[in-house]
Amino acid sequence: MNSLKPLLLSLLLSPLLSQANPKPLNEQLAYQLTESLTTEVGPRLAGSPGDRASVAWATKNLQALGFDKVWTEEFVTPYWQRGQARLEILSPYPQSLVLTALGGSVGTPANGIDASIVMFDSLEALIAAKPEQVKDKIVFINKAMTKDKSGSQYGKVVGARAKGAVEAARLGAKALIIRSVGTSSNRFAHTGKMTYDPAVPKIPAVAISVPDAQQLARVLTKAPEAKIKLQLDTQQTEDAVSHNVIGEITGSERPDEIVLIGAHLDSWDQGTGALDDGAGVGLVMATAALIKQQGQPKRTIRVVLYGNEEGGLVGARAYAAKHAKELDKHVLASESDFGAGRIWQFSTKFGPKSLPFAAEIQRELTPLQIQPGNNDAFGGPDVSVLKALGVPVVSLEQDGSDYFDYHHTPNDTLDKIDPAALQQNLQAWIRMTSKVANSTIDFRK
Amino acid sequence: MNSLKPLLLSLLLSPLLSQANPKPLNEQLAYQLTESLTTEVGPRLAGSPGDRASVAWATKNLQALGFDKVWTEEFVTPYWQRGQARLEILSPYPQSLVLTALGGSVGTPANGIDASIVMFDSLEALIAAKPEQVKDKIVFINKAMTKDKSGSQYGKVVGARAKGAVEAARLGAKALIIRSVGTSSNRFAHTGKMTYDPAVPKIPAVAISVPDAQQLARVLTKAPEAKIKLQLDTQQTEDAVSHNVIGEITGSERPDEIVLIGAHLDSWDQGTGALDDGAGVGLVMATAALIKQQGQPKRTIRVVLYGNEEGGLVGARAYAAKHAKELDKHVLASESDFGAGRIWQFSTKFGPKSLPFAAEIQRELTPLQIQPGNNDAFGGPDVSVLKALGVPVVSLEQDGSDYFDYHHTPNDTLDKIDPAALQQNLQAWIRMTSKVANSTIDFRK
Numbered sequence: 001m002n003s004l005k006p007l008l009l010s011l012l013l014s015p016l017l018s019q020a021n022p023k024p025l026n027e028q029l030a031y032q033l034t035e036s037l038t039t040e041v042g043p044r045l046a047g048s049p050g051d052r053a054s055v056a057w058a059t060k061n062l063q064a065l066g067f068d069k070v071w072t073e074e075f076v077t078p079y080w081q082r083g084q085a086r087l088e089i090l091s092p093y094p095q096s097l098v099l100t101a102l103g104g105s106v107g108t109p110a111n112g113i114d115a116s117i118v119m120f121d122s123l124e125a126l127i128a129a130k131p132e133q134v135k136d137k138i139v140f141i142n143k144a145m146t147k148d149k150s151g152s153q154y155g156k157v158v159g160a161r162a163k164g165a166v167e168a169a170r171l172g173a174k175a176l177i178i179r180s181v182g183t184s185s186n187r188f189a190h191t192g193k194m195t196y197d198p199a200v201p202k203i204p205a206v207a208i209s210v211p212d213a214q215q216l217a218r219v220l221t222k223a224p225e226a227k228i229k230l231q232l233d234t235q236q237t238e239d240a241v242s243h244n245v246i247g248e249i250t251g252s253e254r255p256d257e258i259v260l261i262g263a264h265l266d267s268w269d270q271g272t273g274a275l276d277d278g279a280g281v282g283l284v285m286a287t288a289a290l291i292k293q294q295g296q297p298k299r300t301i302r303v304v305l306y307g308n309e310e311g312g313l314v315g316a317r318a319y320a321a322k323h324a325k326e327l328d329k330h331v332l333a334s335e336s337d338f339g340a341g342r343i344w345q346f347s348t349k350f351g352p353k354s355l356p357f358a359a360e361i362q363r364e365l366t367p368l369q370i371q372p373g374n375n376d377a378f379g380g381p382d383v384s385v386l387k388a389l390g391v392p393v394v395s396l397e398q399d400g401s402d403y404f405d406y407h408h409t410p411n412d413t414l415d416k417i418d419p420a421a422l423q424q425n426l427q428a429w430i431r432m433t434s435k436v437a438n439s440t441i442d443f444r445k
Numbered sequence: 446m447n448s449l450k451p452l453l454l455s456l457l458l459s460p461l462l463s464q465a466n467p468k469p470l471n472e473q474l475a476y477q478l479t480e481s482l483t484t485e486v487g488p489r490l491a492g493s494p495g496d497r498a499s500v501a502w503a504t505k506n507l508q509a510l511g512f513d514k515v516w517t518e519e520f521v522t523p524y525w526q527r528g529q530a531r532l533e534i535l536s537p538y539p540q541s542l543v544l545t546a547l548g549g550s551v552g553t554p555a556n557g558i559d560a561s562i563v564m565f566d567s568l569e570a571l572i573a574a575k576p577e578q579v580k581d582k583i584v585f586i587n588k589a590m591t592k593d594k595s596g597s598q599y600g601k602v603v604g605a606r607a608k609g610a611v612e613a614a615r616l617g618a619k620a621l622i623i624r625s626v627g628t629s630s631n632r633f634a635h636t637g638k639m640t641y642d643p644a645v646p647k648i649p650a651v652a653i654s655v656p657d658a659q660q661l662a663r664v665l666t667k668a669p670e671a672k673i674k675l676q677l678d679t680q681q682t683e684d685a686v687s688h689n690v691i692g693e694i695t696g697s698e699r700p701d702e703i704v705l706i707g708a709h710l711d712s713w714d715q716g717t718g719a720l721d722d723g724a725g726v727g728l729v730m731a732t733a734a735l736i737k738q739q740g741q742p743k744r745t746i747r748v749v750l751y752g753n754e755e756g757g758l759v760g761a762r763a764y765a766a767k768h769a770k771e772l773d774k775h776v777l778a779s780e781s782d783f784g785a786g787r788i789w790q791f792s793t794k795f796g797p798k799s800l801p802f803a804a805e806i807q808r809e810l811t812p813l814q815i816q817p818g819n820n821d822a823f824g825g826p827d828v829s830v831l832k833a834l835g836v837p838v839v840s841l842e843q844d845g846s847d848y849f850d851y852h853h854t855p856n857d858t859l860d861k862i863d864p865a866a867l868q869q870n871l872q873a874w875i876r877m878t879s880k881v882a883n884s885t886i887d888f889r890k
């Protein structure tokens with residue numbers, strides 16, 4: 001790949017820094033990396049050729065950025081393929097709807113499933129239904145999602161996606177359709193992981209766009225007897241291979257103490273994964289590289305680019321298992337995986353004695369218009385696996401007001417990133433990471 | 446279809462009016478009709494089953510609305526079918542792009558066309574190129590469109606869509622890709638009619654979305670040697686049948702004098718044709734029906750719902766040919782076909798002696814925040830055929846700032862219509878049409 005040339009060039013053009021003579025950082029670096037990944041690799045679903053290309057891209061670019069150590073860690077993962085999908089109202093108003101298979105869904109028989117529809121306004125309403133309402137029908141869960149800055153609404157609607165197929169099948173349904181878990185009125189269907197229960201038959205599960213959900217609801221109001229046909233030819237193999245990609249800036253004084261900053265390298269297949277999570281990849285790579293330009297940190301900064309986050313934190317679990325014996329040397333972990341909006345709040349999950357240091361970090365962030373949060377930080381999806389094992393975490397919380405407009409759709413592309421907002425993110429990440437990596441604080445205490 | 450019940454019901458609930466005792470109009474009627482058409486018929490490409498369903502829908506609903514005469518006029522039309530389309534970057538950065546065939550395009554061989562790409566920033570730059578730059582390549586015209594209220598930017602970019610394939614083929618190209626003629630950064634490709642020249646080989650022509658055009662331009666900057674593969678399986682038959690649908694409110698004093706208000710019933714196949722032109726259909730049907738509720742007008746109001754506007758004014762030409770002998774009895778014509786934004790300006794194309802009456806109409810419109818325009822009105826695409834034959838026209842000009850965000854995409858759906866803006870349109874159409882239909886002015890003079 002000739003992708004390295006422009007990146008190397010940009011690093012060379014950006015004057016190398018020393019602590020004695022600091023010079024301006026290349027504030028474009030996170031954007032340049034995100035642009036490179038989303039253009040030269042594009043979609044990178046775990047197990048796919050794009051996934052392999054992203055691992056090669058990350059390895060070469062971490063090396064080109066001057067990381068002290070760069071390596072990959074293999075893990076086995078399911079490889080699910082979307083295939084073709086088609087959803088048609090057969091009668092009384094024939095027309096096609098815009099849909100996408102939910103990640104992990106089984107397909108339909110080749111000639112599809114024809115059925116009438118039963119609509120519910122929530123997963124809870126489905127669970128409360130009687131089998132005779134649902135049996136042999138296609139279940140449609142039509143629950144809207146509202147916008148918010150913090151992402152707190154996601155948890156209120158994502159249950160239909162994650163568990164809807166199991167609950168529908170338990171009552172005898174033939175398939176599940178959900179209104180997309182998303183906040184845009186654009187006609188994109190939002191994919192995302194769904195799960196099965198071994199004790200319940202596996203039925204196909206799809207999402208339709210918000211305008212299509214509104215259309216289907218109108219059709220069912222006019223014609224409750226409407227018939228629909230679903231065709232889906234997904235495929236899954238269980239034993240594909242993927243990799244976490246890791247790059248380190250070795251600590252000058254405490255090289256065995258690890259400050260982990262992460263993002264996930266995989267993306268859904270529909271878009272180019274710019275917001276989810278190309279921006280995060282660009283941010284954490286640039287953060288570590290630019291800190292090194294300022295001078296080697298005291299502690300080691302480890303950038304972990306996780307594989308297969310979207311399929312259910314598969315790379316994150318592999319990392320935690322492989323590094324189980326050195327988790328006590330992970331002094332802190334944090335992840336960027338909520339798009340590219342400005343950071344508006346800083347939260348921690350520290351032991352009580354470390355909270356004064358949280359305030360010290362906050363003082364560095366306040367000039368970037370970042371307010372103090374609480375001491376119950378999430379940390380990020382992959383990093384939450386480490387948090388559950390006792391690793392302290394922080395969250396640089398992004399404004400996600402528009403995140404679910406694009407999340408898991410074909411519309412998650414580079415143009416949705418505001419370079420100025422990404423620069424603000426980069427500054428915050430550098431300040432937080434540098435402060436932690438040059439300290440001696442034990443955040444567990 | 447049971448679609449008639451809610452419409453009849455809404456008419457009955459809306460108290461019938463008499464001139465002696467006027468009562469409030471049903472201001473929702475245009476929206477209700479648009480909702481009914483886009484839900485119960487959906488896409489209605491000329492020659493398709495949806496087209497036939499729309500003709501049945503229009504006939505029944507004009508009858509249900511109490512029009513004095515309702516009839517259809519058959520014409521022969523080409524029937525073009527989109528089929529499947531696929532565009533992949535093969536090397537060096539394999540990925541799929543979001544595309545759509547341009548209307549009327551031929552397909553590719555079944556195994557597609559593989560070629561390198563030559564990019565131009567405009568149709569003019571392509572025309573100025575040398576054959577050796579273009580021969581055996583796929584031409585990519587990457588011209589951006591800017592937003593404006595009046596739609597005046599459309600003419601500056603649509604040439605690449607209409608004539609690009611001819612100019613590219615003249616220089617030996619294998620296919621044409623254009624950046625969508627659209628103003629949104631959403632990942633939808635905008636279709637639209639293209640044309641061939643019998644003297645030049647027919648090559649396939651497609652549009653890619655704006656984010657995909659930006660992506661392809663970035664790829665070509667990094668890798669000018671990039672290879673691409675296009676597969677397209679469009680089909681066309683020449684002798685399909687479609688219909689204009691016509692409804693009249695017969696004039697009480699001058700029944701032979703026709704005030705024609707029109708819209709087009711057909712739509713592109715990707716969306717449900719809400720903005721283009723379901724809103725127009727709803728508006729002109731509601732206008733005539735609600736005027737009749739106020740009392741029979743002196744002149745006849747003829748609602749013409751044109752077939753196959755999108756394929757090149759096929760229905761409009763058929764209407765002009767069939768009614769050639771009574772065109773001098775068409776005292777005025779006007780069309781609603783620019784979405785559902787608020788009307789902001791009123792323009793005429795009258796003889797000079799009628800301009801004082803234009804000012805009288807304007808006085809009715811000013812309270813609706815509509816400003817006076819000029820005496821060089823367009824009239825609307827279908828109605829422009831009549832204008833060329835000497836029929837006076839007016840334009841109730843809509844704010845089209847967002848129109849080309851949705852135009853000819855899958856995203857042209859009912860939710861994009863603001864019911865309040867549509868009500869303002871309806872009020873303006875009723876005031877203008879009623880004023881003209883109750884006058885005796887000869888607008889040719």
